[in-house]
Amino acid sequence: MFSVVFPGQGSQKIGMGKELFDKFEIVKKIFKDADDLLEFPISKIIFEGPEDKLNLTENTQPAIFLTSYAIFSLAKKEFGFNFNKTQFIAGHSLGEYSALCCYGALSFEDTLKILNIRGKSMQDAIPAKEGSMLAVLGSNLKVVEDIIKKIKLECYIANDNSPQQVVISGLKKNIEIFSEHLNKLKIKNIKLNVSAPFHCSLMKKATENMREKILNLNLKDIQNPIVTNFKAEPSISGLEIKNLLVSQIEGKVRWFESVEFMIKKGTKNFIEIGPGKVLCGLIKRINKNANIKSINSEKDIRELSSYV
Secondary structure, eight states: OEEEEEOOTTOOOTTTTHHHHHHOHHHHHHHHHHHHHHTSOHHHHHHHOOHHHHTSHHHHHHHHHHHHHHHHHIIIIISOOOGGGOSOEEESTTHHHHHHHHTTSSOHHHHHHHHHHHHHHHHTSSOTTSEEEEEEESOOHHHHHHHHHHHTOOEEEEEEEETTEEEEEEEHHHHHHHHHHHHHTTOOEEEOOOSSOOSSGGGHHHHHHHHHHHHTSOOOOOSSOEEOTTTSSEEOOHHHHHHHHHHHTTSOBOHHHHHHHHHHTTOOEEEEESSSSHHHHHHHHHOTTOEEEEEOSHHHHHTHHHHO
16 A cells, blocks of 8 residues: 655755656646746746745745646646555645645645745744754654753744654744754754744744635545644544644644554555655655655656556
């Protein structure tokens, strides 16, 4: 059995999807439709940059979704891959929206527009350059939680990604102090290139702005259960999923638990659809026996059938 996962912020790069755009009319149309729907050239930003513009959250979120959706659509419609056999779907943060759209719960137009708004809301939740995020490497959730309690800093667990990677959000000044403390303990940490401290209570303003917009979405019940970030459990109910998408803005991304759940329920193969291979790396760290394939080129798509 296979499950399909979709990446979130941090997977973006200039030129993603360009090879497929140049070769396949279906991909060209999807990117052109996105430009028209958003009323600005998102495809130009994706293909040409500049990097700081692509990395603006209001652009990054629809850009990653657009690339993932184009790859999924190409594999399904041009190459005839049968995604109906998918056991579970999941997405990392904004990747949940990619999963919901690709599997028919959300329309392409609604997904594109809500992610543009979501990105801007999260970006503007606190003043520019006041927030930060830090990846802590080589330590698990409990170790990091204990350190936060010990030094009594207002830092928050944003992502529990794997047994060896936890991401922290907070005000920039607190994240810098926390990083210095980790350095003294010789715990590796890397500041993330993001424009705001996501998935923590500092996103309260974004939640308030997004709640009604998300709850008003036409989000249908879904046939392939989605393992949600907020609960790390599957859901097929459109109404429940909408409420979980609201909670997800401030809530911790429970990726480690989500992957463990899918494996426990019988998933043997994972397919990551979208730019980069971030989720492949995380899944391998969670379970070294998991079979993982990243899909972001024509060659990858052609190899799909033999993989599953």
